[in-house]
Amino acid sequence: MISVLGAGVAGLCAATALAERGLPVEIVEAVTPPVSRLAGGMLAPFCEGESAPEVIVTRGRSAIEWWRVRAQSFVQRGTLVVAAPRDAGELDRFARATRGHARIDPGDLEPELSGRFAVGLHFAEEAHLDPCEALAALRGGLASRGVAFRDRPSGRIVDCRGMAARDRLRDLRAVRGEMLELLAPDVTLTRTIRLLHPRFPCYIVPRGHGRFMVGATMVESARDGAVTARALMELLSAAWTVHPGFGEAEVLATGAGLRPAFPDNIPALRHEDGRIHLNGMYRHGFLMAPVLACDLANKLSEDMTHAH
Structure with a gap:
């Protein structure tokens, strides 16, 4: 079992990507509502390129298609x-x-x-969505796949707790x-x-x-x-x-x-203290969470294939 800590955009994207690969996953919710519900919900990789590094532009573009098929509020009018x-x-x-x-x-x-x-x-090429609807859509999709929402982890931890992860990520x-x-x-x-x-x-x-x-x-x-x-x-x-x-x-x-x-403002996957961290979303949560979630699913799928 893979236990995803956090039910904001990072956690829900991670759990969705894992569940869509057929991997066993559960979500451990925080007590406080996720800050991602307050996001703009813009899928704007080119505009972010004004101040963000090229990796945000090139990799963030794939998030547009990812959300198109998962969020009813998705609108692509640039x-x-x-x-x-x-x-x-x-x-x-x-x-x-x-x-x-x-x-x-x-x-x-x-x-x-x-x-x-x-x-x-x-x-x-850019688009936007309603964060609250998009998060609810991911939760509904996970529930339909039988993914449980729990109050404590029971398996390998994927930590998507945002600022709450400062207890382990000192440079956050x-x-x-x-x-x-x-x-x-x-x-x-x-x-x-x-x-x-x-x-x-x-x-x-x-x-x-x-x-x-x-x-x-x-x-x-x-x-x-x-x-x-x-x-x-x-x-x-x-x-x-x-x-x-x-x-x-x-x-x-x-x-x-x-x-x-993180110090470089680039969202990242990290492997520290025996757990995987998906964090540092900065202002790129809805843009980069699906990208890193797919990276995570690729890695854990490969790990489980090799384990067998």
């Missing part, structure tokens, strides 16, 4: 990157740092942005992220919008039925707790810059959580 006229230099910088995009008139893709931004970058650090969810029935946007800004870039992800997720701050801090007033003001200001209809939106929820990150 990512639209825009900047206010005064920040046009940011758009040029972003274009130079990334690939997989075309320069377009934002109004051609999103009519409600017509006249608000002169030019944008469209990353047509916390990166605080803050987000909010808005209900804006007067706003019609169909794809992820990234607004570039020198100080607080943000993204807006449509969740359907007039709901939008706005995020996310990236703060090198282990301070947990509620969303700060500063983050709330910056995110709301950015949303209003994209579409004035957000000024009349209802704030449905706010959230803050601590993302686990």
